[in-house]
Amino acid sequence: MADYANPEVLVSTDWLRQNLKTPNVRVVEIDVDPKLYAAGHIPGAVGWDWTTQLNDQVKRDIISKEDFEKLNSEAGIKNTDTIIIYGDSSNWFAAFGFWLYKLYGHKDIRLLNGGRAKWLNEEGAPLTTEVPKFERSQYKVSSVDGSLRAKVSEVLAASEKKAPLVDVRSPDEFTGKIIAPPGMTETAQRGGHVPGATSIPWATAVTNENTFKSADELRAIYLDQKRLEPSKATIAYCRIGERSSHTWFVLKYLLGFKDVKNYDGSWTEYGNLIGVPIEKGG
Amino acid sequence: MDHSARVYDDITQMFPDEENPSPIVRLNRLVPEGSQLWAKLEWMNPFGSVKDRAAWAMVRDLERRGELGPRRPGRGIVEPTSGNTGLSLTAIAGMRGYPMLAVVPSKVPEEKKVLLQVLGAKVEVVPDALCPLPGSEDGTIGLAKTHAKASADRWVMPNQYANQQNVEAHLRTTGPEIWRQTQGKVTHVFTSLGTCGTVTGLSKFLKAKNPEVKVIAVQPSPGHDVPGIRNVSELDVSQLYDPKLVDEILEIDFELAYTVAAELARHEGLRAGPSSGLIFEGARRTARKTPVACGVMIFCDDVFKYASNMLKHVPGLVAEP
Numbered sequence: 001m002a003d004y005a006n007p008e009v010l011v012s013t014d015w016l017r018q019n020l021k022t023p024n025v026r027v028v029e030i031d032v033d034p035k036l037y038a039a040g041h042i043p044g045a046v047g048w049d050w051t052t053q054l055n056d057q058v059k060r061d062i063i064s065k066e067d068f069e070k071l072n073s074e075a076g077i078k079n080t081d082t083i084i085i086y087g088d089s090s091n092w093f094a095a096f097g098f099w100l101y102k103l104y105g106h107k108d109i110r111l112l113n114g115g116r117a118k119w120l121n122e123e124g125a126p127l128t129t130e131v132p133k134f135e136r137s138q139y140k141v142s143s144v145d146g147s148l149r150a151k152v153s154e155v156l157a158a159s160e161k162k163a164p165l166v167d168v169r170s171p172d173e174f175t176g177k178i179i180a181p182p183g184m185t186e187t188a189q190r191g192g193h194v195p196g197a198t199s200i201p202w203a204t205a206v207t208n209e210n211t212f213k214s215a216d217e218l219r220a221i222y223l224d225q226k227r228l229e230p231s232k233a234t235i236a237y238c239r240i241g242e243r244s245s246h247t248w249f250v251l252k253y254l255l256g257f258k259d260v261k262n263y264d265g266s267w268t269e270y271g272n273l274i275g276v277p278i279e280k281g282g
Numbered sequence: 283m284d285h286s287a288r289v290y291d292d293i294t295q296m297f298p299d300e301e302n303p304s305p306i307v308r309l310n311r312l313v314p315e316g317s318q319l320w321a322k323l324e325w326m327n328p329f330g331s332v333k334d335r336a337a338w339a340m341v342r343d344l345e346r347r348g349e350l351g352p353r354r355p356g357r358g359i360v361e362p363t364s365g366n367t368g369l370s371l372t373a374i375a376g377m378r379g380y381p382m383l384a385v386v387p388s389k390v391p392e393e394k395k396v397l398l399q400v401l402g403a404k405v406e407v408v409p410d411a412l413c414p415l416p417g418s419e420d421g422t423i424g425l426a427k428t429h430a431k432a433s434a435d436r437w438v439m440p441n442q443y444a445n446q447q448n449v450e451a452h453l454r455t456t457g458p459e460i461w462r463q464t465q466g467k468v469t470h471v472f473t474s475l476g477t478c479g480t481v482t483g484l485s486k487f488l489k490a491k492n493p494e495v496k497v498i499a500v501q502p503s504p505g506h507d508v509p510g511i512r513n514v515s516e517l518d519v520s521q522l523y524d525p526k527l528v529d530e531i532l533e534i535d536f537e538l539a540y541t542v543a544a545e546l547a548r549h550e551g552l553r554a555g556p557s558s559g560l561i562f563e564g565a566r567r568t569a570r571k572t573p574v575a576c577g578v579m580i581f582c583d584d585v586f587k588y589a590s591n592m593l594k595h596v597p598g599l600v601a602e603p
């Protein structure tokens with residue numbers, strides 16, 4: 001059985017249990033539902049609210065380099081730390097956090113395979129309501145890796161030249177039957193997808209335990225069935241950029257694609273633009 | 283216990299069992315000719331639904347095992363619930379002096395969220411699954427489990443999705459009640475699927491009595507908006523579901539849950555809730571195909587908790603006529 005292209009970016013729940021007290025290992029929780037952290041989290045984990053702490057509060061954008069430095073410094077995180085990220089919904093926003101850390105150049109960042117749900121269901125995996133206190137650090141972003149992020153102009157160019165675009169939303173969002181999953185506040189003026197995009201819902205990549213499928217299974221889906229090619233520049237998008245971070249992670253780190261970008265503007269940007277081409281139906 | 287005078291020292295004496303069954307009532311107007319369909323009126327239970335049975339069994343079991351009660355002072359109950367289990371647990375917890383935390387999905391009607399508070403629960407609302415997660419737990423289960431694990435001194439979680447007492451309750455009460463009420467003549471049982479305590483317990487009991495009894499489950503169409511019940515595609519959260527115990531699963535367009543509930547109220551005098559509407563529609567379709575000699579339908583709760591959903595789904599209703 002083949003292994004993932006970059007197996008070191010995933011840790012198992014067992015590994016984390018054994019390394020909770022290892023110096024320089026820090027744990028960060030990022031959930032779709034921020035109530036979860038307060039109710040209980042992995043001992044020592046800090047919890048971030050994606051709506052208020054990972055996004056700029058004035059313009060629509062990810063937090064700036066300065067705010068990212070501040071967030072990490074206040075949590076006492078050092079540039080040399082090994083950071084383990086986990087969260088609910090099979091690590092949707094944890095994957096978004098992972099992407100953000102990579103964008104801002106953190107060296108050693110890893111995802112907890114299976115996320116919060118797997119930890120929660122394991123016997124002897126501790127949870128606490130205690131919020132840890134850490135001495136302030138001096139976290140510095142020395143380089144920003146723009147090659148991980150697609151802007152809308154790149155998406156339009158990719159669509160035009162029929163370069164691979166992966167739409168990871170649900171089939172009904174892809175066809176334009178619905179604009180957003182029920183109850184979601186962020187939406188768009190128009191439904192459908194970027195012309196030429198391939199529909200591969202994000203959940204295709206995970207098992208019933210919320211862990212990632214094996215390298216062989218992932219290859220069978222993304223390469224054999226869906227005909228993506230690791231050597232081709234590929235862009236993933238969803239609605240607000242969190243589910244696509246999950247697929248971006250799969251393509252880049254588990255399958256070893258050379259050049260994958262996450263289009264974090266996603267459908268809530270694209271579906272609101274005037275004059276851009278939209279395809280509807282399957 | 284003498285139930286004939288209906289005089290009780292304590293409301294818990296009114297919980298249903300073979301001696302004090304919830305009523306079964308024959309439908310006379312909406313049933314295809316040649317069939318007999320009986321509704322088992324679970325809203326007649328003390329706290330208004332079928333879930334009184336599971337809640338009472340689970341709390342007593344926790345007390346017997348010392349997980350709740352004098353040996354665990356200050357400890358309360360946390361439970362993920364679409365409302366009915368929460369209402370039953372909250373009422374019982376209130377009488378016993380236990381704190382109660384109900385974790386409900388946002389889709390649950392406002393009426394239930396308010397009633398839970400009226401009965402004394404603290405309520406936490408979790409956004410509904412944003413897009414179907416494969417096999418992963420629904421948000422309410424995750425949050426309730428987190429409380430029970432991170433604050434075990436404060437909360438114990440009965441967990442109706444995995445607790446065998448939920449099945450036992452129906453083996454001990456609902457099954458024997460139906461057997462006795464129909465004098466062993468029951469041929470079909472129609473239920474819905476939520477935690478599946480009802481269908482599993484009932485099927486085990488009745489099939490042991492008579493393997494010919496048909497157990498038919500009625501499920502709402504995918505993407506439905508009917509609290510308390512699930513489409514089979516959503517069932518992996520329940521550890522109590524055993525497909526071998528179900529003879530047939532009928533899928534009904536979920537909007538009919540609401541319109542048929544109104545039909546039952548208007549023509550049969552039965553103030554049935556939406557899951558009962560769905561069950562009746564399934565039973566009626568079965569009876570149209572082949573006569574049902576003695577069918578019993580579990581009418582889980584009444585429509586009073588669903589006024590806001592009825593407004594949304596039943597044409598012609600207006601909030602301010």
Ligand SMILES: Cc1ncc(COP(=O)(O)O)c(C=O)c1O
Nearest residue numbers: 366476477478479480510557582
């Ligand atoms: C209104 C309603 N109908 C049906 C059911 C299903 O019963 P069970 O959980 O035993 O499958 C429930 C249970 O949650 C309910 O609240």
